[in-house]
Amino acid sequence: MKHNDRWINLLMGIAPIPLTLVFTSLILLAMGASPWEAYRNIFNGAFSSPEKVADVFAACVPLVLCSAGLAITFAAGQWNVGVEGQIILGAIFATWAARTLAWPQVPLLAAMLLAGLLGGALWGSFAGLLKVFGKVHEIFGGLGLNYLAQALAIWLIFNPWKPAGGATMSGTDLFPEAARMPHLGHLRVAPLAVVLALIAVALVTFLLRGTRWGLELKALGKGFVSAFTLGVPATPRLLTAFAACGGMAGIAGTILCSARYIRMIPAISGGQGYLALLVALISGSSNPQWIPFIAFFFAAAGVGSPQLEYNMHLDSSLGGVLEASVVLSVMFVSGWRVLLARKRSQAAALVSAEQEVTA
Amino acid sequence: MNVEFLIQTLASIVSSSAPVVLASIGETISEKSGVINLSLDGSIALSAMTGFAVAYTTDSATLGVLAAMAVGALIALLIAFASITLRLEQVAVGFVLTMLGLELADFLGNPFVRQPGPSIPHWPIPLLSDIPFIGPVLFNHNILIYISLLSIVATWWWMYKTQPGIKLQGVGERPESAFARGVNVNRMRYVYTTLGGALVGLAGATYSLSIKLGWSHRHTAGIGWIALAIVIFGGWNPLRVAAGSYFFGLLKALGSILQRNPAFASVPTQIFSSAPFALMIFTLLLLSSKGVDRLLDMLPPRLARRIDRAIRGRAPGGLGRPFEQG
Numbered sequence A: 001m002k003h004n005d006r007w008i009n010l011l012m013g014i015a016p017i018p019l020t021l022v023f024t025s026l027i028l029l030a031m032g033a034s035p036w037e038a039y040r041n042i043f044n045g046a047f048s049s050p051e052k053v054a055d056v057f058a059a060c061v062p063l064v065l066c067s068a069g070l071a072i073t074f075a076a077g078q079w080n081v082g083v084e085g086q087i088i089l090g091a092i093f094a095t096w097a098a099r100t101l102a103w104p105q106v107p108l109l110a111a112m113l114l115a116g117l118l119g120g121a122l123w124g125s126f127a128g129l130l131k132v133f134g135k136v137h138e139i140f141g142g143l144g145l146n147y148l149a150q151a152l153a154i155w156l157i158f159n160p161w162k163p164a165g166g167a168t169m170s171g172t173d174l175f176p177e178a179a180r181m182p183h184l185g186h187l188r189v190a191p192l193a194v195v196l197a198l199i200a201v202a203l204v205t206f207l208l209r210g211t212r213w214g215l216e217l218k219a220l221g222k223g224f225v226s227a228f229t230l231g232v233p234a235t236p237r238l239l240t241a242f243a244a245c246g247g248m249a250g251i252a253g254t255i256l257c258s259a260r261y262i263r264m265i266p267a268i269s270g271g272q273g274y275l276a277l278l279v280a281l282i283s284g285s286s287n288p289q290w291i292p293f294i295a296f297f298f299a300a301a302g303v304g305s306p307q308l309e310y311n312m313h314l315d316s317s318l319g320g321v322l323e324a325s326v327v328l329s330v331m332f333v334s335g336w337r338v339l340l341a342r343k344r345s346q347a348a349a350l351v352s353a354e355q356e357v358t359a
Numbered sequence B: 001m002n003v004e005f006l007i008q009t010l011a012s013i014v015s016s017s018a019p020v021v022l023a024s025i026g027e028t029i030s031e032k033s034g035v036i037n038l039s040l041d042g043s044i045a046l047s048a049m050t051g052f053a054v055a056y057t058t059d060s061a062t063l064g065v066l067a068a069m070a071v072g073a074l075i076a077l078l079i080a081f082a083s084i085t086l087r088l089e090q091v092a093v094g095f096v097l098t099m100l101g102l103e104l105a106d107f108l109g110n111p112f113v114r115q116p117g118p119s120i121p122h123w124p125i126p127l128l129s130d131i132p133f134i135g136p137v138l139f140n141h142n143i144l145i146y147i148s149l150l151s152i153v154a155t156w157w158w159m160y161k162t163q164p165g166i167k168l169q170g171v172g173e174r175p176e177s178a179f180a181r182g183v184n185v186n187r188m189r190y191v192y193t194t195l196g197g198a199l200v201g202l203a204g205a206t207y208s209l210s211i212k213l214g215w216s217h218r219h220t221a222g223i224g225w226i227a228l229a230i231v232i233f234g235g236w237n238p239l240r241v242a243a244g245s246y247f248f249g250l251l252k253a254l255g256s257i258l259q260r261n262p263a264f265a266s267v268p269t270q271i272f273s274s275a276p277f278a279l280m281i282f283t284l285l286l287l288s289s290k291g292v293d294r295l296l297d298m299l300p301p302r303l304a305r306r307i308d309r310a311i312r313g314r315a316p317g318g319l320g321r322p323f324e325q326g
Helices: A002-014 A016-030 A035-047 A050-075 A083-100 A105-134 A138-158 A191-210 A212-222 A224-229 A234-260 A272-283 A288-304 A306-312 A318-358 B003-016 B018-032 B040-058 B061-085 B090-112 B134-138 B143-161 B163-173 B175-180 B185-211 B223-233 B238-260 B269-288 B290-298 B301-311
Strands: none
Touching (some): A002 A318, A035 A050, A035 A288, A035 A318, A050 A272, A083 A105, A105 A138, A105 A234, A138 B223, A138 B269, A191 A212, A191 A288, A212 A234, A234 A272, A318 B061, A318 B090, B003 B018, B003 B143, B018 B040, B018 B238, B040 B061, B040 B185, B040 B223, B061 B090, B163 B185, B185 B223, B223 B238, B290 B301
16 A cells, blocks of 8 residues: 555656646647657757757756745745846846946956846835735736836836947847856856856755744745734735845846846846746745756756747747646646545545444 | 817727726636636637637638637636646646746747738627717727627626626625535536636637737737736726726827827837836726725715725635635
């Protein structure tokens, strides 16, 4: 019996992967394309050369940073949909530093990271303030702030920051040399960014597992009332959670403009915030250490899928379909397990009740 | 301002708001029964794409509309299954389905991008469309726009004036007492969630077959999120939800009028297209904030109560909470 259970657990644990593959294969077949060929193209698009692997790592970094931040707000039971705007504000603040401060590289990069952190934290706190003092659900407060951040970025690019040749949607002038995060040789990945992302995961894991702050956040997340009666100061805890998440998103924004685009562009976040929500939904707030691995898979799907457009005339959004359907499968399988367990315990209770009656 | 221009503007608000009206009325129905369908933005995109693709392939706009409704209903059914039977967190499942719907719409819709295709024929209602002013504003559109108008009145009447509608409110407000009175709570939630989803699908079809014809990348541009916010703003009351939808339409119309004004020529168009979204959400925020409470406290209590009831509503008591039905 025990032995059997372990096998079932293992099977259920990997079940989301075949489920996703079956789903996306059906979709590909419906489009008249070979699933095997499509997966092979995505894989090659992500891993067939050192340049591509470097791109996967570079794509991974902002996702990991935002998901680590989201693990904090999820622990507090909050849906911080505003990450997207928090990335943008981080990038705006960092761009301001890059354009204003004529410093050497090391202090300038440090100042940009700090500015990005502040910008993101500020925008995150707004969502928190709206929630705590305005009774506004954080999903809608966050969305409103995302639109506002987007409008602000466009306004800046089209007015004070417009290039000498005239403003376009392709963004500002390239950053000065000192404001660019150094790449690894000719590869498009910045080692400093990777290190920062890993530090963020370690920090969040520690904060949530090993500190009183993390414990109190989780108490708040589980149920407001109980935490309140136990004396957890709800307002400051929620606000710091939003600010911490925003700060990490802000650093992601700094890395995006300093290391990837080397300038500020209107679509600087390009949906990374929403993607990070998917990553954090799989890891949950209890397993932030998984974030780098999930994000790596997401980044590989994202970097590899444009290959579908060149070789198979399919839209690259298959990468997004893969990502979202993996999350959906994970959720459904876990829900199914809970349902089975509940049915079994109900049946057991019924049997023991019957035995009592007959005894 | 001349009357002709006013009529034209109002008529365009009535027609361009139709998808938001249908989606927010559909969401009101499902939330009223206690289930949040957060997938609206993805549902609308996927159903708009399906509606156009089916209409294009079969050369029948009617089949397109039906297919779109089926897609909306199917996604809603998935949410009902996840939240009622599997008891997963509704908001989480809805969010993931939003993303999946958007990506699937892009992927499957790729062959149909910017293709010319069939649309719903214009059909002024005889006699009614001849009424001065009201006629051209309300009755000079196509069948989908009339359905959007009808859905408002019909949903309001069903919810507040019929026996099954009262039951529906009970299921959302206090599932325990509804169950004690012999109502099959979970079955009703399945039915109303799916029905609401079909209306959301219809919203998608209205978009691609009547408002912004055809299909392109991010064709439906975030209206799902607006519809979700409007349901809260409208206090789960179909009439006020509709008012909110038309208010959003008005903001968009004002945006495009301002955009044509030479004084604003230097402002990038992206600002005009996203400003109504930001404005709308912050209007909703302002109305629900505690600041309004303080303003109301300064008024005489009877007036304050009236205003409070007019601008705000309370969420159904059982919203988002799974119900264990023995």
